Amino acid sequence: MQIKFGENIKDFSESVSVLDAIKAFDRDVLKKTIAAKVNGEEVDLSKQLSGTDEVLSLEPIQTDTRDGLEVLRHSTAHLLAAAVLDLFPGTQLGVGPALMEDPRYGFYYDVIAPRQLTEADLPIIEKKMREMAKKNLVYRREEIAKSDVLQIFKERQEPLKCELIDEKVNSETASVYHIDGSPFIDFCLGPHVGHTGKLKAFKLLALSGAYWKGDAENQQMQRIYGTAFATQEELDAWLKQREEAEKRDHRRLGKELDLFSIQDDYGQGLILWHPKGARIRMEMENLLKEELQRRNYSFVFTPHIAKRDLWKISGHEENYADSMFAPTHIEGDDDTEFRLKPMNCPFHIGIYKSNQRSYRDLPQRYSEMGTVYRAELSGTLHGLMRVRGFTVDDAHLFVRPDQVREEVADCLDFAIKVFETYGFEKVKFELSVRGDADNKIYLGADEEWESAENALANALQERGISYERIEGEAAFYGPKIDIKIEDAIGRIWQLGTIQLDWNLPERFQLEYTGEDGQKHRPIMIHRALFGSIERFFGVLVEHYAGAFPFWLAPVQVVVLPITDRINEYAEKIGTELKNCGYRVEVNLKSDKIGAKIRDAQMQKVPFMLVLGDKELEENKIAVREKVKGDIGQMTLEEFKEMARRLKETRALTNG
């Protein structure tokens, strides 16, 4: 048997474990290795490799990679379940996956314990986990007949696991994992760490209600959340970041600053934008509109519902129905059914199709702040981050193949310009390509893919943008570039996408007349920078910790008269600034000036103009900046000049 590891190939005469095979190639690699891939399939280090004619390609999965972290977190979820079983015999287990995209948690396990668990149980369970971790208990895989697996869980009185096995296992056998020395057995594909001693940095974080399979009709369960990292340093850093994130939580700040609300009477996941939030949103949209106009996009508006048949043509009925609200119709009218839109794309296609297009008309660039609706389960909703109705800063470009590179390059410029304006210095780009196309069905010819992938890569390189190339992550209908940003406390947010698509042009039979007089199919580019304006707004609230820069601040200036004698002067100053287009409040309450300043400080207003007898006499204003405090007296003209500069340059600080 031959095994390939990196560039090296070795012969192994007998069966060898993955661990020993790696050891034979490189002992140092082993230190950080917790699982491996054999011919691309993830396996335990204990797996025996034996007699085969093919050359096995072996790759380590290391703890400092995403795959490694996933194995670590998934293994910790098992340890959690083992500890719960040990402490609360008779507990029924649901599922326990690693969470890789959730900024709050790293894994969970759903359980039904003999008694309701409380927050107070978490430290006890965590302590038990540590005890078990210290004992280096082995994760042992067993491959047995499906009927035996079912028998095991039947005897253990775990009907949920039996249900899962029935659903998921289509073969004769299935794998179960034990943690030896504990009462735990799980039906699982693996891989896991070799033994519990590999789990050194974990913490339980929260307890919440959950339903079996996320369905409210099913049994109520309890979900125990935790996280795990490869090292204690990473865990500590993450916990610190989490604490900082809690201070900035957009749901709390949204309330304190009166920006938005979500009310049960209107429905969970539906956002009410209050006047102050709406002012920020208008500024966000203004920036986009300026850039869209500069880049020759056309603005369009489209309805929120469309005939159900349209969603059949677009493929949403077939592939996306779970995320769509159910069809509706007009009582007493014909049978026409309608559905709320989950995406804007088919509507922009309708506009493209409304006319004959020639190669000279392309590209067509349609942009819309398009509100869409998704049937998200209530358990997944989270503030502004996951909602049921949101607005996409959407655009669709209909282009000729030879225009892809240039159009994509302009989308990249656009993205960088916009995110820089908000002060996101670290913008990351990921190019998802088809990769090894063997095991997936991709639409379109090889040449089409090659030229499209090259166009995207060239656009990135041309702009000097460093990017990560991700093989095998393209959609079946085209490659894409994902845009991610890092916020003020180091969290990564996946936002927009530049997605190439030859599926929808095909489905809707889009055409243009080429220079050759023949009909050709355009390529469609779906392009959004924020993805969801609601979610990006949530990111901004947390990024700035509620202290929006001058150009975005819902109230930019408050005028604070020290005594009633000054009220008239204060109102005059306020009116003059309002007439210049600034968002100004004049606080005429009879509170002490200290209280008025504190109030403005709490509302994170960039400038306070404090007016007393002296200011009135000299026809000046005393200016306080929210961070620096008192910045001295000036004339109103001087202040206006400073404000104009901050607004026009969309400055991030008031320096």
Ligand SMILES: [Zn+2]
């Ligand atoms: Zn597992």
Ligand SMILES: [Zn+2]
């Ligand atoms: Zn689209």
